[in-house]
Amino acid sequence: MPESAALCVRCGNCLENCHIYLSTGEWKHAPPNRLKILRKKADFVAFECNGCRRCTVFCPFSVEVSAYVSRARREIKNEAKALVELVEIQLEKGRNFEKHKQMYEAAIRFLEKKHNVKIPLNKKAEILFVPLQGEHTIIPAAKLFNLAKEDWTLSYFEASNFAFFLGDMELAKKVSERIFREAEGLNAEKIIVTECGHAYRVFKMFWREWFGRDFEILNIVEVAADYLEKGIVEVKGSLTEPVTYHDPCQAARNSGLIEEPRRVIENFSEDFREMRPNKERNFCCGGGGGLVAIPEMKDFRMIAGKKKAEQIKETEAKYVLTICENCRTQLKDLREHYNLNYEVSGVVELLSKFI
Amino acid sequence: MLQVYLEEIVLYKLPFVTAAIFFVGLFYRIYKYLSVKLRVFPVFPKASKSGLEKLFEYFSDVFLFKTIFSSDKFLWVLSWLFHVSLFVILLGHLRMFLGIKVDENFTSFLGMLLGVIFLLTLLSLLVRRVAKLRVISTAEDYFALILLLSVAISGMYLRLNDVSLDGYLLSLISGEKIVVGSSALVVHALLAQILVAYLPFGKLFHSIGVFHSNYLVRWKNARVRSSVREVR
Ligand code: HEM
Ligand code: HEM
Numbered sequence: 254m255p256e257s258a259a260l261c262v263r264c265g266n267c268l269e270n271c272h273i274y275l276s277t278g279e280w281k282h283a284p285p286n287r288l289k290i291l292r293k294k295a296d297f298v299a300f301e302c303n304g305c306r307r308c309t310v311f312c313p314f315s316v317e318v319s320a321y322v323s324r325a326r327r328e329i330k331n332e333a334k335a336l337v338e339l340v341e342i343q344l345e346k347g348r349n350f351e352k353h354k355q356m357y358e359a360a361i362r363f364l365e366k367k368h369n370v371k372i373p374l375n376k377k378a379e380i381l382f383v384p385l386q387g388e389h390t391i392i393p394a395a396k397l398f399n400l401a402k403e404d405w406t407l408s409y410f411e412a413s414n415f416a417f418f419l420g421d422m423e424l425a426k427k428v429s430e431r432i433f434r435e436a437e438g439l440n441a442e443k444i445i446v447t448e449c450g451h452a453y454r455v456f457k458m459f460w461r462e463w464f465g466r467d468f469e470i471l472n473i474v475e476v477a478a479d480y481l482e483k484g485i486v487e488v489k490g491s492l493t494e495p496v497t498y499h500d501p502c503q504a505a506r507n508s509g510l511i512e513e514p515r516r517v518i519e520n521f522s523e524d525f526r527e528m529r530p531n532k533e534r535n536f537c538c539g540g541g542g543g544l545v546a547i548p549e550m551k552d553f554r555m556i557a558g559k560k561k562a563e564q565i566k567e568t569e570a571k572y573v574l575t576i577c578e579n580c581r582t583q584l585k586d587l588r589e590h591y592n593l594n595y596e597v598s599g600v601v602e603l604l605s606k607f608i
Numbered sequence: 609m610l611q612v613y614l615e616e617i618v619l620y621k622l623p624f625v626t627a628a629i630f631f632v633g634l635f636y637r638i639y640k641y642l643s644v645k646l647r648v649f650p651v652f653p654k655a656s657k658s659g660l661e662k663l664f665e666y667f668s669d670v671f672l673f674k675t676i677f678s679s680d681k682f683l684w685v686l687s688w689l690f691h692v693s694l695f696v697i698l699l700g701h702l703r704m705f706l707g708i709k710v711d712e713n714f715t716s717f718l719g720m721l722l723g724v725i726f727l728l729t730l731l732s733l734l735v736r737r738v739a740k741l742r743v744i745s746t747a748e749d750y751f752a753l754i755l756l757l758s759v760a761i762s763g764m765y766l767r768l769n770d771v772s773l774d775g776y777l778l779s780l781i782s783g784e785k786i787v788v789g790s791s792a793l794v795v796h797a798l799l800a801q802i803l804v805a806y807l808p809f810g811k812l813f814h815s816i817g818v819f820h821s822n823y824l825v826r827w828k829n830a831r832v833r834s835s836v837r838e839v840r
């Protein structure tokens with residue numbers, strides 16, 4: 254990207270379209286002002302932006318606030334200690350793999366017994382499935398793959414890439430490299446990523462450039478949509494309560510995953526309600542850009558999520574579905590903060606209750 | 609005497625300086641614009657069309673200000689009328705400078721109409737900025753609008769007083785200078801040239817960059833071979 258900030262004419266079209274400016278009304282949070290600050294120096298406002306790129310969608314010159322945000326974050330990354338530490342933990346798993354391996358295998362064997370599903374580990378396979386921590390990202394996918402009789406195996410690493418939130422792409426590459434080596438070692442051809450917005454984006458947008466190899470990169474939701482379409486998986490029963498879907502910025506406008514989750518939801522939901530606006534124009538939940546992982550930012554993100562809370566309330570949905578771990582956490586926190594009443598779930602996670 | 613002297617300078621000497629500043633400035637600015645390295649990301653959904661259709665959609669996106677249309681209809685009306693009237697006024701100048709003859713009544717009617725639209729939309733943009741956008745406005749934003757306004761007002765004065773400059777461009781080349789003897793023309797031509805010289809350096813550079821950055825973010829094939837689906 255060239256210096257797109259030079260094109261900003263301060264037309265103001267993005268003001269009402271940035272949920273952070275909408276909810277705080279602060280000078281520094283108007284996108285053109287954020288841009289002005291970050292063009293000059295790396296300031297903490299870089300961490301007070303979700304990098305959702307909604308302003309870019311509505312900018313007549315596609316000005317990239319998020320590119321300046323990333324650049325600034327890399328310079329001042331130590332101001333987000335929590336993220337730096339998380340990256341260190343991720344890299345440590347790669348360095349000290351044997352120790353990690355033993356613990357991980359024990360945990361997965363436990364899950365296998367608990368849910369009575371087979372979860373292949375350390376096996377040469379066509380598909381490498383990359384989950385997150387937490388069984389809700391593993392079990393539903395395992396059920397799907399086993400039903401479809403896929404040749405798959407589970408990754409030893411989690412899909413998330415905290416270095417990406419720090420705008421440090423060198424470091425992000427190192428984090429991803431652990432999974433790349435694993436995939437090569439297992440002769441995998443397809444990499445299927447669990448429901449996680451930024452992780453999916455990193456796999457999809459960077460892997461080829463970083464590692465020069467063309468894996469087929471899919472999200473578990475795409476796979477589920479495909480199985481349903483082909484009749485490999487059949488849905489039994491349905492949900493009558495109102496359901497809405499929150500498009501994670503990273504999955505929708507930043508990676509193009511827009512229709513597949515809806516196709517899956519329509520298979521089991523009788524009362525699906527769209528938020529307005531939606532799809533690539535959806536408002537960010539307020540937790541994106543790694544803010545969920547920074548404890549000090551909790552208050553800030555509760556304010557930033559005001560617009561999202563209003564949108565959800567309008568639909569009167571009892572289930573809010575999404576395909577991003579960050580959004581999930583944020584949506585749950587918003588529910589408590591704004592006294593709302595809904596369940597939060599992943600799309601494939603909920604689907605797995607109907608198969 | 610001074611009047612004639614000034615007119616000669618502004619119409620027959622200054623344009624070369626203006627043109628030099630404009631082109632050198634443009635190259636410098638484009639160079640600076642391209643030399644900053646930041647990462648490009650696409651926004652989805654991408655246009656799925658190909659070839660001519662894609663080209664057509666790309667230009668209609670840029671020229672119809674669709675992003676503004678989708679979020680602020682009022683701004684869209686103002687902004688679009690402003691830009692279109694500017695564009696046609698410039699075409700009208702070109703016609704005049706080349707000395708192409710069209711029906712007098714028609715040109716004066718159109719010139720008047722467009723001049724009024726241009727002036728009113730500019731004024732409204734200024735009012736909008738003062739009333740609603742003070743949080744994000746910088747001195748340059750006011751400068752650009754006021755400069756444009758002053759060009760518009762002086763131009764309208766010429767229009768109302770039937771001052772014209774037929775075949776000016778040809779006279780620039782041939783050396784047979786036209787002498788009009790109007791101080792208003794001197795003012796208008798001076799202000800207009802300040803505007804042209806300033807264009808590459810400030811926010812008006814958007815008129816050039818708009819094509820590039822939109823193309824990169826919304827249109828350029830975001831495909832990383834099979835790992836990003838292009839269609840959508
Ligand atoms: C291809 C050519 C151009 C395109 C696509 C374009 C597009 C736009 C757009 C989308 C805006 C934002 C909306 C607004 O604030 O009005 C804008 C603003 C503006 N444009 Fe252009 N423009 C072009 C050429 C020009 C030129 C040649 C000039 C002046 C000589 C100009 C002067 C302005 C000004 C002054 C504003 C800011 C208005 C304000 O302060 O609110 N534009 N342009
Ligand atoms: C050296 C450059 C220029 C010269 C010598 C010039 C000269 C003139 C003249 C002679 C008229 C009167 C037309 C008539 O009565 O037939 C006029 C009108 C006008 N000019 Fe210019 N002009 C220049 C540049 C510009 C520029 C760059 C703009 C706009 C940004 C502009 C905006 C206008 C407007 C709005 C009018 C009144 C409406 C119209 O007649 O179309 N002029 N100009």
Ligand code: SF4
Pocket residue numbers: 260261262263264265266267268284285308311312313314315316
């Ligand atoms: S929409 Fe784009 S050009 Fe307009 S103020 Fe926002 S960033 Fe600047």
Ligand code: SF4
Pocket residue numbers: 270271272273274283284287301302303304305306307308309318319537
């Ligand atoms: S939060 Fe989103 S809309 Fe607001 S400035 Fe950051 S990227 Fe733009």
